[in-house]
Amino acid sequence: MKVTLSVIKADIGGYVGHSGMHPRLMETAEEELKKAQDDGKILDFHVLRVGDDLQLIMTHTKGRDDEEIHKLAWDTFLKCTEEAKKLKLYGAGQDLLKDAFSGNIKGLGPGIAEMEFEERPSEPVIIFMADKTSPGAWNLPLYKIFGDPFNTAGLVIDPKMHDGFRFRVLDVYENKVVDFNLPEDTYDMLALIGATEHYIIKEVYRRDNGDIAAVSSTQKLSMMAGRYVGKDDPVLVVRSQSGFPAVGEVLEPFAFPHLVTGWMRGSHIGPLMPVAFHEANPSRFDGPPRVIAAGFQIAEGKLIGPRDMFDDPSFDEARRTANIMSDYIRRHGPFEPHRLHLQEMEYTTLPQVLKKLKDRFKGI
Ligand code: 13P
Ligand code: 13P
Ligand code: MG
Ligand code: MG
Secondary structure, three states, rough: EEEEEEEEEEEEEEEEOOOOOOOHHHHHHHHHHHHHHHHOOOOEEEEEEEEEEEEEEEEOOOEEEEHHHHHHHHHHHHHHHHHHHHOOOOOOOOOOOOOOOOOOOOOOOOOEEEEEEOOOOEEEEOOOOOOOOOHHHHHHHHHHHHHHOOOOHHHHHHHOOOOEEEEEEOOOOOOOOEEEOOOOOOOHHHHOOOOOOEEEEEEEEEOOOOOOEEEEEEOOOOOEEOOEEEOOOOOOEEEEOOOOOOOHHHHHHHHHEEEEEHHHHOOOOOOOOOOOHHHHOOOOOEEEEEEEEEEEEEEEOOOEHHHHHHHHHHHHHHHHHHHHHHHHHHOOOOOOOOOOOHHHOOOHHHHHHHHHHHHHHHOO
């Protein structure tokens, strides 16, 4: 059976500030998707959230980029925005309406990660969802999962994985993609994907049979007025087991809370902290950035789950390390590299500051 898994997300209002989500919004989303399921539009659904980002996880048989499915998500976000407005939640409709200004220029539309596949006899899938960061945050873990034998033992010892994986990388400035076959293209790919705000891993495929293995949300990335404005709290879908990395290999990279962009005002670097669903409330300096992992078994298109994969003491040290890193990096205040480079800052007031100081600059 061919199934499409669509994860469509948007920030439609934060509670309180940008730290979390009001339960009413999740209930509204559930009501809308239940109606769609009863009407036969979707096979199954699950609503989750990370921080202030609402995640609609849906299965259906209509393929990727299906208008009806995308409209369903859009209409659901609109309904949730109505609720958010009633409660005057922060930045109601942030990712949908240009007039709902929240001090954030990210409001271009929802983020989407979709994949279509022939359901295997057992189909374990992990959906990662992050807040206060951007899609480049997945580059490091994706490389480790599908390219690094020190992370993924299966690359060495599972004959089904031994041929390696193909990575599709997006150049967000040129809007072009380039494919890399690992392991032989490893060094070429690393030369690019280390620049996480410029080159972003979009998809990963098995090389032996071409099966889709992973897909990240990159749809919002674009250049506007000569400036890259597509930063967005991202999602990532990864298939697992039987020719793909084992569940534990997929989760393993997150035991290292690597530095990502997107903390406070989208303008700071901080560690990506793996947390249980109930801990996905970035509060300290609106952070540090969070990631949750929802595990599902897909059975005839039904979403069996989720299991809260980071709700496990084996990630306690990663959380502790992220807190220690946060203490350290926060002490830099407005200094780089805690604060992003000028051109990468999203909410920058610096052009205004420079304008004000224009006449005070003197030649020497
Ligand atoms: P599969 O090859 O069935 O994915 O099993 C590998 C495994 O689970 C090792 O941990
Ligand atoms: P969101 O992108 O999650 O709305 O966060 C905005 C922000 O930068 C808060 O500091
Ligand atoms: Mg927000
Ligand atoms: Mg957010």
